[in-house]
Amino acid sequence: MSAKTTNLIKEIKNPRVRMAPSPTGYFHIGSARTALFNYLVAKKYNGKFILRIEDTDKERSKPEYEADILDSLKWLGLLWDEGVEVGGSYGPYRQSERLDVYEKYLRELVEKGLAYYCFCSPEELEAKKEEMMSRGEVPRYDGHCRNLTEEEVKKKMNDKNPFVIRLKMPEKIITVFDLIRGKVDFDTKLIGDFIIAKDFRSPLYNFSVVIDDHEMQITHVIRGEEHLSNTPKQIALYEALNWTPPIFAHLPLILNPDRSKMSKRFGDVALKDFRKKGYLPEAIVNFLVYLGWHPKEKAGEPINEILTLNEIIEQFDFFRIQKGGAVFNIEKLNWINTEHIKTMPIDELTSHAMPYLKEKFGDALLNDIEFVKKIVELHRTRIKTLAELPEMTSYFFVLPDYDAELLRWQDMSEEEVKNNLDFIYNLLSDLDNQLFTRQQLEAIILPEAEKRGRGKILWPLRVALSGQKNSAGPFEIMEIIGKNETLKRLATAIKKLKENQNNA
Ligand code: GLU
Numbered sequence: 001m002s003a004k005t006t007n008l009i010k011e012i013k014n015p016r017v018r019m020a021p022s023p024t025g026y027f028h029i030g031s032a033r034t035a036l037f038n039y040l041v042a043k044k045y046n047g048k049f050i051l052r053i054e055d056t057d058k059e060r061s062k063p064e065y066e067a068d069i070l071d072s073l074k075w076l077g078l079l080w081d082e083g084v085e086v087g088g089s090y091g092p093y094r095q096s097e098r099l100d101v102y103e104k105y106l107r108e109l110v111e112k113g114l115a116y117y118c119f120c121s122p123e124e125l126e127a128k129k130e131e132m133m134s135r136g137e138v139p140r141y142d143g144h145c146r147n148l149t150e151e152e153v154k155k156k157m158n159d160k161n162p163f164v165i166r167l168k169m170p171e172k173i174i175t176v177f178d179l180i181r182g183k184v185d186f187d188t189k190l191i192g193d194f195i196i197a198k199d200f201r202s203p204l205y206n207f208s209v210v211i212d213d214h215e216m217q218i219t220h221v222i223r224g225e226e227h228l229s230n231t232p233k234q235i236a237l238y239e240a241l242n243w244t245p246p247i248f249a250h251l252p253l254i255l256n257p258d259r260s261k262m263s264k265r266f267g268d269v270a271l272k273d274f275r276k277k278g279y280l281p282e283a284i285v286n287f288l289v290y291l292g293w294h295p296k297e298k299a300g301e302p303i304n305e306i307l308t309l310n311e312i313i314e315q316f317d318f319f320r321i322q323k324g325g326a327v328f329n330i331e332k333l334n335w336i337n338t339e340h341i342k343t344m345p346i347d348e349l350t351s352h353a354m355p356y357l358k359e360k361f362g363d364a365l366l367n368d369i370e371f372v373k374k375i376v377e378l379h380r381t382r383i384k385t386l387a388e389l390p391e392m393t394s395y396f397f398v399l400p401d402y403d404a405e406l407l408r409w410q411d412m413s414e415e416e417v418k419n420n421l422d423f424i425y426n427l428l429s430d431l432d433n434q435l436f437t438r439q440q441l442e443a444i445i446l447p448e449a450e451k452r453g454r455g456k457i458l459w460p461l462r463v464a465l466s467g468q469k470n471s472a473g474p475f476e477i478m479e480i481i482g483k484n485e486t487l488k489r490l491a492t493a494i495k496k497l498k499e500n501q502n503n504a
Helices: 003-008 029-044 061-074 099-111 122-132 150-158 204-215 225-240 270-275 279-289 309-315 330-343 344-362 367-378 386-397 413-429 438-453 456-465 474-503
Strands: 017-019 048-051 117-120 164-167 173-178 182-187 193-199 220-224 245-253
Touching: 017 029, 029 048, 029 061, 029 220, 029 245, 029 270, 029 279, 029 309, 061 270, 061 279, 099 117, 099 164, 099 193, 099 204, 099 367, 117 150, 164 225, 173 225, 173 245, 182 225, 193 204, 204 225, 220 225, 225 245, 270 279, 279 309, 279 330, 344 367, 344 386, 367 386, 367 474, 386 474, 413 438, 413 456, 413 474, 438 456, 438 474, 456 474
Parallel strands: 017 048, 220 245
Antiparallel strands: 117 164, 164 193, 173 182
């Protein structure tokens, strides 16, 4: 493909894109962004999104990390069309199950003389590396085993000398035509003959990724900028195998607020930690898309930064992805999260809130879903994350124990508090349960509160209902917990006051 044609590509049609994570750690927030952009390209341009697990590193790959990847993608709503779990025509989609495929191509490259066995020991390699660095050169393999004769190789093999397999890198300039970054040249002299496999059953990343992207007919490789330096190696492999490379696109780096490369030092990087903290998946997706992209402004229309995944797909245009690094601003995520919490349909918001509530209250208290929904609705404008919800709403589920003293407003006497609560108790016991709405309750209680003093009625009432100093307002609480529970809580308060008086 010439530079000219690539630079002219302004269209993507029926792409086959993939996310190819290595299960060597918990799913990273940066990987979530890569997954999102691949997903968007598939959805926007009528293509397929493929999930391949790159688990050739046997020591570092763990099933729990793979489970975390799948779970995270599902939680974000980035469902794949082909890949592990769902299957497809190009499987298996887990690299550890594809060793025969890699072996076939490794043998082909060695037989054709395009790759070779290298018997250099780690110590020898280290010494050569240091020597090169002391001369101020970029360290790379010096090609020592490139021209071993067949006999020499045979002898070393018979002697059971350990080996690796290296690609014979042709000396030339390899140009990457990157859909985001444009043309990037690499001098292969600075790369050298790199290792493609430790043995025929142990391929390394740069090799297996090329085999799979080709075999799975991937059209666009979209990944983080940290992989740009791998791309010339991969192109060299496509050339050795006589295959056309896919189109490459490297997403901008994600930066810390000080513009250094994103790291743990500045906070969480594992997606599961954001989930634990109570961010909505919709908010994370919305936040991530701005790490490298933003929608086109429409003349005369205010920009609405708060977007659902479907709205993002609608507005997405791959060619608006920026080159420059994108700063990870946690304040912005917090803001986006509160906005999604405010606007998400209540059924959805409640189901997102459920795991956090369940963790604190267990299943039994959450049986009445309508009750839970009302609580969530009342608090959605008061929380920044869903993780704040259990603490803030616990008194709806279980009335906490509290001191009778808390019921007293300013310099009221206990007697007066008790009388006021008695008065409200009687007022409400005659009220039909159907009329236990906020408006009705206000209409009945507020005029009395004006007469007796607002604080003197409303403070004891609110504390009797919530058992705490700070809570939602009394009318809102009564509407949600209903008549029976309201009267029960008032009776508890009155009893507390009586006991206090008796003990005095
Ligand atoms: N397994 C690689 C990673 O997790 C995939 C990189 C790529 O997309 O080529 O970084």
